[in-house]
């Protein structure tokens with residue numbers, strides 16, 4: 391029979407999963423952060439990430455609906471309020487769109503997810519389906535990649551600002567806001583998982599949820615790499631810089 395981990399060992403296991411599978415190891419991410427992509431490749435990243443970005447509050451609403459304890463729901467609903475804002479023009483998505491605007495993409499097309507890679511949709515939609523159908527513990531555990539995002543995001547931001555003259559600090563406003571709250575969100579999710587995953591079975595489910603989420607993020611970068619870096623084969627219907635008239 392599998393051993394039951396202490397909360398500290400469970401956390402260590404979750405961190406191990408990320409150390410091996412989080413997207414900081416992906417070649418596309420490394421090129422992006424090192425300033426080795428061209429403007430079209432960075433634009434493709436921003437365009438595709440918009441779909442992830444737009445679905446995050448939808449995902450969190452699904453998670454919220456799975457939580458039985460009012461105190462847990464109060465904590466979780468802060469994510470939705472912060473992502474969607476309290477009024478028009480104050481959402482995380484609005485801040486995100488400063489980047490796609492800055493890169494010259496047409497807002498209406500971006501918001502219609504025009505040209506987003508099919509694999510981006512498949513991966514993000516799989517995340518939605520996961521939190522809808524799995525246990526609340528797995529739904530919460532799947533957000534735990536956020537534990538690792540702060541460092542990776544800060545490095546990526548400084549790399550991008552240092553290397554790309556088409557990226558301005560104000561267009562990366564989304565990440566400033568996010569960095570301010572990501573640790574609080576991740577700490578709540580980690581505490582929830584440590585409290586609820588107390589059998590070998592539930593611990594295995596939490597670890598598998600973390601792996602799944604790493605796969606969701608990794609496969610989005612795989613698709614970007616294939617379409618826009620090597621062998622550069624954007625699928626039919628995907629944004630194609632060669633067909634773009636600026």
Ligand SMILES: O=C(O)c1cc(C(=O)O)c2c(n1)C(=O)C(=O)c1cc(C(=O)O)[nH]c1-2
Nearest residue numbers: 446532533534535536537539542543568607
């Ligand atoms: O820029 C990033 O690297 C990054 C990573 C992640 C992540 O690890 O899932 C999220 C975000 N950003 C993000 O902006 C965000 O709102 C977010 C929500 C979640 C989640 O699973 O609940 N992850 C992430």
